[in-house]
Amino acid sequence: MGFALATLFFMLLSNALAPAARGASEPSGDSFYAIDGDTLVNRRTGQRYRLSNVDTPETGDRARCGAERTLGQHAARRTRALVRSATRVDIRALGRNDSYGRSVAYILIDGRDLGETLIAEGLARAWTGRRLPWCDAQGNLAR
DSSP: OOHHHHHHHHHHHHHHHHHHEEEESSSSSGGGGEEETTTEEETTTTTTTSSSSSEEOOOOOSSEEEEEEEHHHHHHHHHHHHTOOOEEEEEEEEEEEOTTTTTEEEEEEEEHHHHHHHHTTTTTOOOOOOOOOOOSSSBBBBO
C-alpha cells in the first residue's frame, strides 16, 4: 500500500508541475541553435523544438525544387540570426511531439513570436495541419 500511495503522490505532483515545465525560458540565444527555419535545438539539453504555427520550405534533399531549397536556406539563415542575436528565448511547448520526436512549441524571441516573424518576412506560411507543396509543376514556388 505504501508504494501505491507514493506512486499516486508522484503522479499528482508531476501533473501539478507539468504546465510550468512546458514553458521554458533561456536568458540568451546562445542556448539554442536553428537546424532549419522551423526547428531549434536547445544546446544544453539536446531537446529539439518544432515551431507549431508555421511551415517553412525544406532544405537539402528534402526540397522538391530549387526554389524551395533556396527559400528554405533563407528561412534557416534568418532563424539562426534571430536566435543568435536574442537576449531571451521563450519556449511555449504544447505538450506533444511531432512524428520526428520534436516538441511542438511556440517560440518567442525577445517576446516576439518567431513563426509570425518568419511569415511576415515571407519565409514561412501558416501551418494548416498538413504539409502543402512549395513547388509547382514548373519548379517555381507555389505559395
